[in-house]
Amino acid sequence: MRRVxxxxxxxxxxxxxxxxxxxxxxxxxVAEDYAAQLGPYSPLALTAHEFATLGALAxxxxxxxxxxxxxxEAGAAxxxxxxxAARAELRDIITGGLAWLNxxxxxxxxxKDFLNATLEQQTEMLDLIAFDKNHSPELNPGIRFFQWAxxxxxxxxxxxxxxxxxxxxxxxxxxxxxxxxxxxVEFARKRTP
Amino acid sequence: xxxxxxxxxxxxxxxxxxxxxxGTAVKVLTDRGLDVALLEAGPMLNPxxxxxxxxxxxxxxxxxxxxxxELYFGQQAQALxxxxxxxxxxxxxxxxYTVARGSRFQWFRSRxxxxxxNHWGRISLRFSDYDFQPEDGLTDPWPVTYAEMSPWYDKAExxxxxxxxxxGLRTAPDGNFLPPIAPRVHEILFQAACRKLNIPxxxxxxxxxxxxxxxxxxxxxxxQCDRGCRTASAFTSSQAMIFPAMASGRxxxxxxxxxxxxxxxxxxxxxxxSYVEKASRTEKQIRCRAVVVAASACETARLLLNSxxxxxxxxIANSSGExxxxxxxxxxxxxxxxxxxxxxxxxxNSDGIKGMHxxxxxxxxxxxxxxxxxxxxxxxxxxxxxxELGSFTEQCADYQGYGKALKDRIREEYGAFISLGGxxxxxxxxxxxxxxxxxxVDSWGIPVLRFHFAWSDHEFRQVRHMEQTFASxxxxxxxxxxxxxxxxxxxxxVGGMIIHESGTARMGRDPKTSVLNEYCQAHDVKNLFIADAxxxxxxxxxxxTLSIVAFAWRxxxxxxxxxxxxxx
Numbered sequence: 001m002r003r004v005x006x007x008x009x010x011x012x013x014x015x016x017x018x019x020x021x022x023x024x025x026x027x028x029x030v031a032e033d034y035a036a037q038l039g040p041y042s043p044l045a046l047t048a049h050e051f052a053t054l055g056a057l058a059x060x061x062x063x064x065x066x067x068x069x070x071x072x073e074a075g076a077a078x079x080x081x082x083x084x085a086a087r088a089e090l091r092d093i094i095t096g097g098l099a100w101l102n103x104x105x106x107x108x109x110x111x112k113d114f115l116n117a118t119l120e121q122q123t124e125m126l127d128l129i130a131f132d133k134n135h136s137p138e139l140n141p142g143i144r145f146f147q148w149a150x151x152x153x154x155x156x157x158x159x160x161x162x163x164x165x166x167x168x169x170x171x172x173x174x175x176x177x178x179x180x181x182x183x184x185v186e187f188a189r190k191r192t193p
Numbered sequence: 194x195x196x197x198x199x200x201x202x203x204x205x206x207x208x209x210x211x212x213x214x215x216g217t218a219v220k221v222l223t224d225r226g227l228d229v230a231l232l233e234a235g236p237m238l239n240p241x242x243x244x245x246x247x248x249x250x251x252x253x254x255x256x257x258x259x260x261x262x263e264l265y266f267g268q269q270a271q272a273l274x275x276x277x278x279x280x281x282x283x284x285x286x287x288x289x290y291t292v293a294r295g296s297r298f299q300w301f302r303s304r305x306x307x308x309x310x311n312h313w314g315r316i317s318l319r320f321s322d323y324d325f326q327p328e329d330g331l332t333d334p335w336p337v338t339y340a341e342m343s344p345w346y347d348k349a350e351x352x353x354x355x356x357x358x359x360x361g362l363r364t365a366p367d368g369n370f371l372p373p374i375a376p377r378v379h380e381i382l383f384q385a386a387c388r389k390l391n392i393p394x395x396x397x398x399x400x401x402x403x404x405x406x407x408x409x410x411x412x413x414x415x416x417q418c419d420r421g422c423r424t425a426s427a428f429t430s431s432q433a434m435i436f437p438a439m440a441s442g443r444x445x446x447x448x449x450x451x452x453x454x455x456x457x458x459x460x461x462x463x464x465x466x467s468y469v470e471k472a473s474r475t476e477k478q479i480r481c482r483a484v485v486v487a488a489s490a491c492e493t494a495r496l497l498l499n500s501x502x503x504x505x506x507x508x509i510a511n512s513s514g515e516x517x518x519x520x521x522x523x524x525x526x527x528x529x530x531x532x533x534x535x536x537x538x539x540x541x542n543s544d545g546i547k548g549m550h551x552x553x554x555x556x557x558x559x560x561x562x563x564x565x566x567x568x569x570x571x572x573x574x575x576x577x578x579x580x581e582l583g584s585f586t587e588q589c590a591d592y593q594g595y596g597k598a599l600k601d602r603i604r605e606e607y608g609a610f611i612s613l614g615g616x617x618x619x620x621x622x623x624x625x626x627x628x629x630x631x632x633x634v635d636s637w638g639i640p641v642l643r644f645h646f647a648w649s650d651h652e653f654r655q656v657r658h659m660e661q662t663f664a665s666x667x668x669x670x671x672x673x674x675x676x677x678x679x680x681x682x683x684x685x686x687v688g689g690m691i692i693h694e695s696g697t698a699r700m701g702r703d704p705k706t707s708v709l710n711e712y713c714q715a716h717d718v719k720n721l722f723i724a725d726a727x728x729x730x731x732x733x734x735x736x737x738t739l740s741i742v743a744f745a746w747r748x749x750x751x752x753x754x755x756x757x758x759x760x761x
Contacts, residue, residue, distance in 0.1 A: 172247060187538060
């Protein structure tokens with residue numbers, strides 16, 4: 001982090017200019033730094049089991065793929081746990097939702113909760129609550145919880161170094177002048193009707 | 194010796210408010226050698242701690258949610274977000290206002306040195322000749338012409354530094370510009386679509402330096418102007434005007450000072466400003482030879498209305514009864530659209546300056562087909578934005594689901610959304626004004642404002658035109674509107690949401706129907722000047738800040754000269 005902080009901090013005058021093309025390297029370094037720093041963690045607001053469940057859920061919402069790590073590695077559960085510690089109202093939404101989810105899983109899958117269910121069983125459950133169109137008195141609490149979970153996981157992921165790199169954002173750096181690459185202009189022009 | 198010890202100091206001028214107008218007054222008056230006291234209701238600004246522009250979200254524990262996750266419960270302290278440069282809110286604890294039944298108005302207040310200039314959009318457009326002398330008779334003429342104001346626009350642009358190109362358009366008068374900023378990819382597509390529709394789209398005029406100026410560094414294009422600018426490349430009154438004036442030794446700044454009343458003597462001249470010192474909650478006075486009120490249009494009206502005496506039973510300088518009346522805000526309408534041509538766009542740094550690099554000036558002046566008066570300009574947003582909390586909330590809610598499909602779609606569509614904003618002229622009407630609420634006072638004991646506000650058919654028809662125009666542009670770009678379109682009149686912005694309040698102490702030739710003369714000097718009180726947007730007779734489709742600086746400059750030079758001659 002210190003390395004990145006030094007590179008990105010700018011003094012008022014005599015600004016050391018960070019050429020645009022180095023920005024991507026800086027962001028990558030940060031992402032790696034950050035992932036390396038995610039050592040052991042004691043949840044602040046959630047129980048160990050809730051935290052583990054949340055992590056698994058987050059990783060289903062935004063999984064790792066060939067391009068980039070998923071929400072678990074990006075620390076999404078930690079950030080959501082942090083927010084839960086900051087606000088009881090949010091904690092209740094999360095713990096209530098996780099409890100509902102696990103209760104539902106155990107009911108459907110012979111006592112197996114989300115962590116112990118198979119991938120297919122998790123998918124079957126999430127396919128129900130991830131879509132508003134499935135509303136019913138039985139599923140509504142799960143649907144409402146999933147709306148929160150998806151929103152928070154996306155927030156956590158895309159504001160993390162890993163998520164920012166997945167998007168490919170290379171800005172918030174210093175450039176001596178502003179020009180967009182010819183290649184990008186042509187790419188968009190060709191696809192315009 | 195005894196006399197000096199007993200008498201309190203008298204300043205030449207007290208300036209109330211430190212935004213674009215107050216900052217200009219402070220600069221011009223101290224440059225002229227006068228001793229100035231500045232009252233600012235908020236705290237001192239410290240750019241190195243208050244400006245967070247280079248922070249990435251993960252460098253703050255809560256990443257912008259706020260220490261109690263306020264963002265997720267609609268309770269953010271700063272309306273424009275945690276990372277934004279210090280800004281205020283439409284709702285300030287302890288500083289309420291009321292809204293009359295049947296009206297809708299939201300009143301924004303920034304409470305820090307520099308005011309709204311710390312977080313404004315930097316859009317700097319001159320009013321046109323026809324704005325000063327409208328040809329349709331729907332509003333009063335201004336007591337000045339464009340020709341008279343042009344040299345003051347020259348001064349304002351010359352000092353602030355404004356980008357642009359000379360285009361020869363009557364609806365976008367040319368100025369003295371710094372080099373323009375190159376368009377982004379989505380702006381190139383936008384420009385091409387506008388060209389097909391015979392709509393002009395020109396480089397934007399922004400108060401951001403593309404070359405160094407007056408000791409301020411040129412912009413380094415980090416794209417975070419709304420979060421603050423430590424290099425002072427994006428114009429603020431705090432950094433460009435007030436800090437240098439403080440260094441001159443002729444400026445004394447009183448922060449945490451809420452102006453309470455203008456104190457006048459029996460001859461009707463202002464002799465002092467009384468204010469509430471917030472820290473001690475005590476009332477104090479500063480004596481002065483003249484006062485410049487620049488507290489923002491409605492706050493200025495409030496101060497005048499609350500300064501009652503037997504001579505001015507309706508508020509100081511208000512013999513016309515026009516203080517608080519003819520309140521306008523900009524007509525606002527916007528949408529966002531998905532542009533398939535931008536999907537999977539090769540990644541690059543699209544930051545530039547925060548805000549548009551191109552814009553559309555009004556193009557139908559004099560057109561007989563349109564069914565509404567005056568016009569609007571179009572702003573465009575887009576590009577690869579710095580991810581924040583909430584950046585993908587709407588998309589997630591729209592797409593539903595989860596997993597790789599969701600992740601892929603977010604990545605593919607990142608940078609493929611544009612936003613279009615219409616900003617148009619409201620015709621001032623008799624139903625839109627502010628007055629003193631008969632009952633409520635704020636936590637400082639100051640009677641609060643009650644707002645009346647209503648759009649008219651003029652504005653509703655204008656918004657319908659915006660909708661049709663935007664739909665054509667989006668279609669020509671091969672795009673698809675992404676925001677649900679409410680039926681007019683719901684589509685128009687809520688009054689006060691564009692944060693361009695104007696007109697509450699208008700200038701004019703006739704003291705019976707105006708508050709100020711052409712120098713923004715009160716007809717009734719010669720040593721009272723106003724330097725925000727309260728004096729503005731109309732609110733053209735050109736953001737008010739540049740004109741605030743131009744008029745404040747002219748008024749301050751006039752005041753300094755009148756003081757030198759002994760007339761004030």
